[in-house]
Amino acid sequence: xxxxxxxxxxxxxxxxxxxxxxxxxxxxxxxxxxxxxxxxxxxxxxxxxxxxxxxxxxxxxxxxxxxxxxxx
Numbered sequence: 001x002x003x004x005x006x007x008x009x010x011x012x013x014x015x016x017x018x019x020x021x022x023x024x025x026x027x028x029x030x031x032x033x034x035x036x037x038x039x040x041x042x043x044x045x046x047x048x049x050x051x052x053x054x055x056x057x058x059x060x061x062x063x064x065x066x067x068x069x070x071x072x
Contacts, residue, residue, distance in 0.1 A: 003053070005061055010052040015068065018043040023071035026051060028064050036064070040071060 003011055013026060026039040026049065036056075041049045049068065057064075 003057075005058060009058050010055065011058055012050060012052050013039075013066070014048065014050045016046070016048045018047045018049055018068070019070075020045050020047045024049055025069045025071050027067045027069065028053075028057075029067070030062075030064065033065065 003013065005011065018024065020043055022043050024041050024043060026041055027035060028037050028039075029035055037054055039051050039053075041051045043049045
């Protein structure tokens, strides 16, 4: 998935294909697999997760690794 650093801000991470109405954690990591941020989210009734990204990601171009885990 590619999120471009263009308006509107804040940037939003949106991904489908998850179990409906389930709690997840979106983890964004740098190239060295160090956690930059963990964002708790809940999928909607269609299995889509959507969350605004912290301001940091609106200021710098880079590639990040994103992993989504079910919040147990």
